[in-house]
Amino acid sequence: MFQVNNFTVRMKKFIKVNSSVLSIIFSFFALAPLIAQTENGNIWSDKNRLAFGNHLFCEKDYLRAIDEFQCVLIKNWNDTLQFKIATSYFRMKHYDKAFNEFEKFTPNSSMYLQSENEKFRTLFLSxxxxxxxxxxxxxxxxxxxxxxxxxxxxxxxxxxxxxxxxxxxxxxxxxxxxxxxxxxxxxxxxxxPPYKNPTIAAILSIIPGLGKIYADEIGDGITSFVLTGLFTYLAINKFQNNQQTSAWIYTGLSAFFYSGNIYGSYTATQNYNAGIKFNFENEVKIFVNDRNQFLPTPKFLCD
Amino acid sequence: MSKKIVILFISFSSIFPIKAQKLNNQKFFADSLFASENYFDAITEYKRLQFFSKKNGKYFESNFKIALSYKAGGKYDNAIKYFNLAKRDAKLLEDSIQIDLQIIRTNILRRTIPEALFLIEKFEVKNVGRIDTSLINYWTGWAYLVNDDWESASQEFSKIDKFHQLKMLSDSVFSAKYSVPLAKFISSVLPGSGQFYTGNYWSGVFSLAWNLFGGYLTINAFLTDRTFEGILMGSLIWARFYRGNLTNAEKFAIKENNKISNNAYKFLMEKYLGEKP
The missing domain is CATH 1.25.40 (Serine Threonine Protein Phosphatase 5, Tetratricopeptide repeat)
Structure with missing residues (x-):
């Protein structure tokens, strides 16, 4: 008991004499984590830029995420980061830039296969x-x-x-x-392909409107038949009644409608073909895109 | 002993202000970008500030500034999203009112006028007695003005002041505009007159000439007992020119009205000094 009291008294005496020195030592230990904190607390450090970039990426603010990733990447190459930059461009539908970023992976890279897949996907979507x-x-x-x-x-x-x-x-x-x-x-x-032949349409148009009907434009075909028929009838009628001026006007009109009917049938068939090709390609694209281009889709933590 | 306590206090407290200091610096940086109208970077830095100051409750101001930056950059959907986030963190009633007004103004800019009018009505009901009604009239007027409804805009601005600059402008635009139904009606009575009314004289002359020609052919055919030919001429030639004349009268009236509106919008953008959405 005496020994303990003696120790306490001696310690108190020591502290009293050396209080300033002790304070400085204590301050040093207190400041040590502070120095570390300064490193971690530096919001412009690579680690923090990366964390912020990831946050932006998850928020779908890809343009800003790219800026952050690039600032980190410029100092240290990192496959994952490069992949995220490329993916950011891809998700913004900037396919050219995305392709160029995916192209930066070399066969030695651990993410080469994924990047290759993404390149194919990008090319398909573009x-x-x-x-x-x-x-x-x-x-x-x-x-x-x-x-x-x-x-x-x-x-x-x-x-x-x-x-x-x-x-x-x-x-x-x-x-x-x-x-x-x-x-x-x-x-x-x-x-x-169930295409229709424009030449056949033009030939069928010898009978006015038939070419249009062949090109699936039934209403136009009937109109064409009626108009050409009417003007031809009027022209013949005028010639028979010796009304030369009117007869020639109607002849001109019927010739105009007749040639228009042939040309119209030809172009209507071309339009028909373009339409069904467009629909077919659209169906194929929907089919492939529904299956994610048959390629595994990269998943990120926030997906 | 007291000396020791001070040193110890400084040692401990120095750990925390560093972070606060950095965040203050970051806020200052973001504010300076915002003030210099570098909105894209301002958004980034406010977002960075938010990210690193989590749980510090600094969301209101940064969200508000982000929203204003998005608004200034024409990204109205994002602006509204961030205004709503700012509103969530607003503690003062004035802030909340300010945000509501910004959302209304952004909707006016986004040209989602029914939404803007709905929000104005809601805002008015919510803040009865708290706000100056002229504020309501002013933004309602702007909503109508952007919606090309100059008559309603004039009515709203006149509630503020009978000689309000925007009321005068709305009145002048409204009176300068052509009546589309009138243009069509007079053209239906006398082909080409609708085009004359809107100042498109050549089109009016051609329209009148074609209709006279079509009418002559048709009437002449009927008078000479060529009934079938008369029907054909009437339906294929005259009717076609007559319908074209009506369509043209309407088209020109709309086109000229658009010109008048666009000139007014140009004035508002470039020369009007009052508050804009």
Missing amino acids: ENYSSMQNKIKNSKRYSGNNSIELLRLLNSSMLLTNAELPQKSKFISIYENEDKNILSEFYNWKEN
């Missing part, structure tokens, strides 16, 4: 089908024949270009069973 097909065919995975996703995307994109399709059974075999029927229909359409 409707650069031929370029996408060439890139798929040049990729190692395609030549190694070990990526069914790429084959599916490639085949589907061929429906949208003039590329020659493989045999039907081969074309369809790579797809899921539930997709085979619709792809079979697409294949048939592509091989034998």
Whole structure:
């Protein structure tokens, strides 16, 4: 008991004598975490810029997120960050920039495969089908024949270009069973598109309106038939009654309507063909996009 | 002993002000960007401020400034989103009123006029006795004005002052505008007169000439007992020119009215010194 009291007294004496020194030592220990805090608390540090960039990315403020990521990336290359920059452009539908950013991944990169997939996806969505097909065919995975996703995307994109399709059974075999029927229909359409021949339409227009009816414009066809018929009748009638001036006016009008009927039938058929091609391509795009271009979709924490 | 306490206090307290200091600096930086009208960067820095000052309750001002920046940048949907966020954190009634007005003004700029009018009505009911009614009339007038309804705009501005500058402007625009139904009506009586009324004289002359020609052919055919030909001429030629004449009269009246409105909007944008949405 005496020893303890003696120690306490001595300590008190020591503290009293050295109070200033002790305060400084204590302050140093108190400031130590502060120095660390300054590093972490620096909102412009790479770590904090990255955190802020991720926050913006999750908030879908991609343009600002890119700025933050790029500031960090400029000092240290980081695959994930580069991928996020490219994805940000992709999500803003800036496909050209997204492609260029995905293109920066080298085969040594751990995210090369994902970036390659995204490049194909970007090209598909920007409707650069031929370029996408060439890139798929040049990729190692395609030549190694070990990526069914790429084959599916490639085949589907061929429906949208003039590329020659493989045999039907081969074309369809790579797809899921539930997709085979619709792809079979697409294949048939592509091989034998239900186009109408503009020349046939023009020939049919010898009988006014028939070419238009052939081009699925039944109302226009009937109008064309009635008008041309009427003016021709009037012209003949005038000639028979020796009313030369009127007769020639009506002859001119019927010739005008008749030639217009032939030309109109020709263009109506072209329009018809363009319309059904547009609808077909739209259906294919919807089909492919519904399946995320057959490629695995990258997921981020906030997705 | 007291000396020790002071040193210890400084040591402890110095940990916290650093962060607050940095956030203050950040706020100052964002404010300076906002003040220099560098709105894109201002938004980034306010968002950064918010991100690093979580739980510090600094959302009202930053959200409000973000909203104003978006508004200035023409991103009205985002502006409204952030005004609403600012409103959520507003503690003072004046702030809340200010935000409500900004939302109304943004809707006017966004040309979602029914929404703006609905919000004005709601705002008026909510703040009876608290706000000057001239404020309500002023923004209602602006909503009508942007909606190209100059007569209603004039009525609203006249409630503030019978000689209010915007009332005079609305009146002058309203009186300068052509009546579309009148243009069509007079053209239906005398083809081409609607075009004359709107100052498109050549079009009026051609319209009249074509109608006279079509009318002559038709009437002449009937008078010479060529009934079938008369029907054909009337329905295919005369009717076509007559319908074209009516369409033209309407089209020109609308076109000229748009010109008048656009000149007024140009004046409001460039020369009007009062408060704008």
